[in-house]
Amino acid sequence: MTEILTFLGKEDQYEKYELFFGPNHPGMHGNFSYILTVEGHTIKKVDPDPGLLHRGFEKLAERRKWMQNIALIPRICVPEPDINEVIYSISVEKLMEIEVPLRAQYIRTIILEMARIGAFLFGFGGIGGATGLYTASYWTIADRDYLLDLFEWLTGARVYHMFIVPGGVRRDLPSGWIEKLSETVDYLQKRLYEYDRLIYNNPLIVKRLKGIGKLTKEEAIEYGITGPNLRATGVKYDTRKMVPYAAYDRIDFQIPVQSDGDGLARAIQRREEFQLSLEIIRKAIKDLPDGQVRAKMPNPLKFNVPKGEIYVKVESARGEHAYFIVSNGKDKPYRMAVRGGSYTAGLVLAQKILVGMRIEDVALWMSTMDICPPDFDR
Amino acid sequence: MEQKELIEHIEKNFKYKKEIKVIDGKQFTITVEKDKVLNLLSFLKLIDFKQLALITAVDWIDEKKFEIVYILFSYSHIQQILVKTFVDRDNPQVETVKNLWDVASMYERDVHEFFGIDFIGNDDLRPLILHNWKDLPPLRKDFDSLKYSNKMFGKFKKDEEI
Numbered sequence: 001m002t003e004i005l006t007f008l009g010k011e012d013q014y015e016k017y018e019l020f021f022g023p024n025h026p027g028m029h030g031n032f033s034y035i036l037t038v039e040g041h042t043i044k045k046v047d048p049d050p051g052l053l054h055r056g057f058e059k060l061a062e063r064r065k066w067m068q069n070i071a072l073i074p075r076i077c078v079p080e081p082d083i084n085e086v087i088y089s090i091s092v093e094k095l096m097e098i099e100v101p102l103r104a105q106y107i108r109t110i111i112l113e114m115a116r117i118g119a120f121l122f123g124f125g126g127i128g129g130a131t132g133l134y135t136a137s138y139w140t141i142a143d144r145d146y147l148l149d150l151f152e153w154l155t156g157a158r159v160y161h162m163f164i165v166p167g168g169v170r171r172d173l174p175s176g177w178i179e180k181l182s183e184t185v186d187y188l189q190k191r192l193y194e195y196d197r198l199i200y201n202n203p204l205i206v207k208r209l210k211g212i213g214k215l216t217k218e219e220a221i222e223y224g225i226t227g228p229n230l231r232a233t234g235v236k237y238d239t240r241k242m243v244p245y246a247a248y249d250r251i252d253f254q255i256p257v258q259s260d261g262d263g264l265a266r267a268i269q270r271r272e273e274f275q276l277s278l279e280i281i282r283k284a285i286k287d288l289p290d291g292q293v294r295a296k297m298p299n300p301l302k303f304n305v306p307k308g309e310i311y312v313k314v315e316s317a318r319g320e321h322a323y324f325i326v327s328n329g330k331d332k333p334y335r336m337a338v339r340g341g342s343y344t345a346g347l348v349l350a351q352k353i354l355v356g357m358r359i360e361d362v363a364l365w366m367s368t369m370d371i372c373p374p375d376f377d378r
Numbered sequence: 379m380e381q382k383e384l385i386e387h388i389e390k391n392f393k394y395k396k397e398i399k400v401i402d403g404k405q406f407t408i409t410v411e412k413d414k415v416l417n418l419l420s421f422l423k424l425i426d427f428k429q430l431a432l433i434t435a436v437d438w439i440d441e442k443k444f445e446i447v448y449i450l451f452s453y454s455h456i457q458q459i460l461v462k463t464f465v466d467r468d469n470p471q472v473e474t475v476k477n478l479w480d481v482a483s484m485y486e487r488d489v490h491e492f493f494g495i496d497f498i499g500n501d502d503l504r505p506l507i508l509h510n511w512k513d514l515p516p517l518r519k520d521f522d523s524l525k526y527s528n529k530m531f532g533k534f535k536k537d538e539e540i
Contacts, residue, residue, distance in 0.1 A: 051507040058492075059516055059523055094402065221428045221453065224481045235453060242456050243404050311405060311449055311458055313431075324447065324460075326436050337434040339449075344481045352480075377507060 014040035027363025104168030212263030227319030340375020
């Protein structure tokens with residue numbers, strides 16, 4: 001035994017080799033890959049290789065009418081599709097100067113927060129998957145299904161809802177839906193305490209996440225890191241609060257922040273934001289006003305949007321998700337550029353921060369940063 | 379700073395020819411000549427526009443121009459600035475800004491692939507997303523995706539033809 005242990009001495013040279021981390025790797029989140037140059041167990045060079053998920057949304061959107069695009073854009077992002085609909089609708093409303101009814105704003109807020117919780121549940125499951133704590137992924141995916149049931153009741157679809165449209169939302173809430181939503185929120189609150197015991201107070205997970213991919217405030221801003229990952233480094237900024245959209249300016253909430261900026265801080269930040277989302281839904285249900293849910297719009301297949309350009313961003317579970325939309329006054333968008341929330345983290349920051357890490361930490365870093373390949377491959 | 383103060387500050391301290399247009403209370407555009415982009419961006423970075431949110435382009439085929447847009451954000455002023463410049467469509471070249479922001483390098487690679495715009499000084503403009511692409515850069519307006527798909531995968535058959 002001792003012979004084997006002393007076999008690798010201090011002066012030994014490790015082999016350098018190339019490791020294709022993904023697209024078919026259990027730790028990879030979708031069709032994306034990193035080509036890692038590895039020496040022993042330590043990563044020396046990272047080359048991201050996106051492209052396997054490219055569907056050309058930006059080009060497809062230019063060939064479809066303003067209203068037809070509503071069916072296309074939710075498909076950009078799988079775990080949290082509603083943000084796309086809301087950004088697109090806000091852009092069209094701002095360019096056309098349409099006032100959205102207040103009730104529709106509140107319904108949008110509720111839907112966005114539900115989608116956000118769904119995305120966070122996916123994220124918790126990802127941490128479980130990367131550490132071998134499979135109970136976490138089974139629980140979270142099952143709990144997410146309760147939200148999908150509610151979406152199905154409301155919109156008829158489980159994942160891609162196409163419910164938020166320019167002018168408001170497609171139709172009013174069915175009777176009994178709000179009560180069921182309150183029940184689900186209470187259930188998720190109860191489950192959150194169980195997740196605390198399973199994940200966040202689990203000494204193995206805490207030890208494993210501590211110190212992974214540590215970022216400072218300045219680095220995070222420099223590299224365009226946004227959302228929960230930015231707040232985990234201590235920057236108190238939330239698009240919902242600072243540049244409000246939907247009904248967030250009418251709902252009072254506090255922005256949680258962490259200070260460490262490492263994997264553990266990011267995981268805890270997401271747990272806090274899960275709690276925040278539950279609170280926002282509760283407040284939105286309490287204040288939900290009566291009235292119209294859709295402003296008067298011209299014929300959906302015939303309207304033109306006035307000339308102009310606009311950059312609209314919202315807070316997604318992964319950070320700042322935004323569209324830059326240009327209209328030339330015709331019935332189709334002239335240009336639609338998408339900024340994915342984890343574009344810079346997954347493609348640029350990864351090249352710097354993964355160097356020196358061990359292979360087994362890559363999947364965990366991706367989980368805590370919530371890297372989502374559809375953000376790069378629109 | 380509020381938007382008005384900010385615009386006044388930029389008007390006063392950035393001397394080169396520019397055009398400022400307000401979009402709404404939280405964002406405005408600045409259009410400059412293409413050789414002054416680097417000056418403007420480094421000036422804006424000094425007044426705390428630290429986040430480069432996006433670099434993208436728009437193809438104005440009728441005017442024979444590409445518009446390159448740099449979207450910046452400041453966490454202290456809570457303002458979004460869209461810096462714009464126009465380059466000639468036949469010879470699309472602009473200086474890289476990768477020395478100001480590391481993330482710019484990847485955005486430029488993306489724009490180079492989809493519009494064919496050259497970023498002088500960026501030596502890493504390898505193909506990023508498209509695989510074995512030999513056609514026109516796909517986000518140019520003269521690239522027809524329907525024609526390409528017919529050529530590449532055979533003509534789409536209508537119901538009666540099957």
